[in-house]
Amino acid sequence: MSVDLALKKFGRVVVKESKTALTKQKRNVSKELYNSIRFESKVSKNSFELSFYMEDHGKFLDKGVKGKTSGLKAPNSPYKFGSGTGKKGGLSEGILKWVKARRFQFRDKKSGKFMSFKNTAFLISRSIYQKGTPATKFFEKPFNAAFKKLPNEIVKAYGLKVENLFKNVLA
Numbered sequence: 001m002s003v004d005l006a007l008k009k010f011g012r013v014v015v016k017e018s019k020t021a022l023t024k025q026k027r028n029v030s031k032e033l034y035n036s037i038r039f040e041s042k043v044s045k046n047s048f049e050l051s052f053y054m055e056d057h058g059k060f061l062d063k064g065v066k067g068k069t070s071g072l073k074a075p076n077s078p079y080k081f082g083s084g085t086g087k088k089g090g091l092s093e094g095i096l097k098w099v100k101a102r103r104f105q106f107r108d109k110k111s112g113k114f115m116s117f118k119n120t121a122f123l124i125s126r127s128i129y130q131k132g133t134p135a136t137k138f139f140e141k142p143f144n145a146a147f148k149k150l151p152n153e154i155v156k157a158y159g160l161k162v163e164n165l166f167k168n169v170l171a
Contacts, residue, residue, distance in 0.1 A: 004043040006154050007050050010146050011039035014052065017142030025136055029101045033058050037139075054139070057094065062139045067132030074135050081129045091129060096121040 015037050022028045022037075033055045042049040064074025068082035081091070099105070099121045105114040106123060115123075 003048055003154055004041065006151055007041040007043065007048060010150055011041055011050060011052070013146045013149075014139075014142050015039055017146070018139045021136075021138035021142060025138060027061060027136060027138065029098055033061070052139075052143075058139065060133070061136050063137075064135030065133045067128070067130050069130050070132060073132040077132075077135060081132065092121060092125045095125045095128070099124065 018037050019034055022034050028034050036053065036055040037058070038054075039050065039052045041051075060079055063079060064077040066074050066077050066080040068080075071077075071080070096117065099117050104120060105117060106120045107114055
């Protein structure tokens with residue numbers, strides 16, 4: 001099998017399995033992330049390039065995010081809420097879209113009436129910001145599984161190590 005064919009097969013498997021994992025984990029409300037997952041491969045005489053692409057929030061969903069006050073949900077994640085590097089209001093905005101899409105509302109404890117979507121989204125966002133989000137590994141698991149099935153000749157010829165390769169993929 002040629003390097004080009006092996007890489008294309010690898011890329012197709014990773015993309016297909018990642019999309020399947022998103023759907024099985026019920027993380028596919030708007031289909032934005034699902035539809036954005038793709039790969040490109042380039043092979044030349046002495047090198048190859050394989051790139052995976054997805055919406056920005058895909059890497060946070062895959063690796064999880066430590067909370068501002070607790071890192072228990074994603075202890076190995078390089079990401080953390082409150083670091084000052086993210087978009088202001090991005091979490092609240094995304095949660096509000098999610099709440100509206102799912103038609104999800106909390107009830108007020110005293111009156112029993114439904115809260116607005118905005119209030120429900122605020123409460124969920126605040127909890128996520130403080131506690132973080134768990135790693136789903138929707139991309140990491142299929143990537144590692146497909147990597148193990150790559151022909152040994154390719155892995156040896158290019159001196160590939162999954163740890164180094166994976167660090168560069170979602171950087």
